[in-house]
Amino acid sequence: MSGRQQPHPLVAAVRPVVDAVGATLVPADDVEGSDVPLIWEGEVVGAVRMPPLHGALDRLIEAVEAELGDSLPRLSREDKQKAVRLLDERGAFILRRAVEDVADAMGVSRITVYNYLNAIHR
Structure with a gap:
């Protein structure tokens, strides 16, 4: 098995929606204030960064x-x-x-x- 870790199930589950709206998935350690956190059992496992309105x-x-x-x-x-x-x-x-x-x-x-x-x- 490679050293690459599988994405958290919540992150994997929201990926199609994130892709459809042109947003970006962000790792938990890169979350910024305007990001939408993905919280699983009280822990931030990632976030969604919405695209700019321009475009x-x-x-x-x-x-x-x-x-x-x-x-x-x-x-x-x-x-x-x-x-x-x-x-x-x-x-x-x-x-x-x-x-x-x-x-x-x-x-x-x-x-x-x-x-x-x-x-x-x-």
Whole structure:
């Protein structure tokens, strides 16, 4: 067996969520004040360091593209609607200029994105 230690079960369990939101897992001895500590039976076993807000929309778009298997402009109309729904569910449209930026990334008008959002919220 190698000298590399297995991650704590809690750290291993949260890794998919941490990766999905673009955060970073931090070892227990490197925890800073703004990190979210992972506490197991009263002991800090690691922490989650959230990504900066700058670039958040780009990270959300990249995650949706990975999930749908193609870049936004190359998606079918149905998959573009699904992408907008996923971005909406993940809070992308609370960010300033998100509708315009998503429209640009998809190669559609902002009116199209608003139409997709209106259909979702009906």
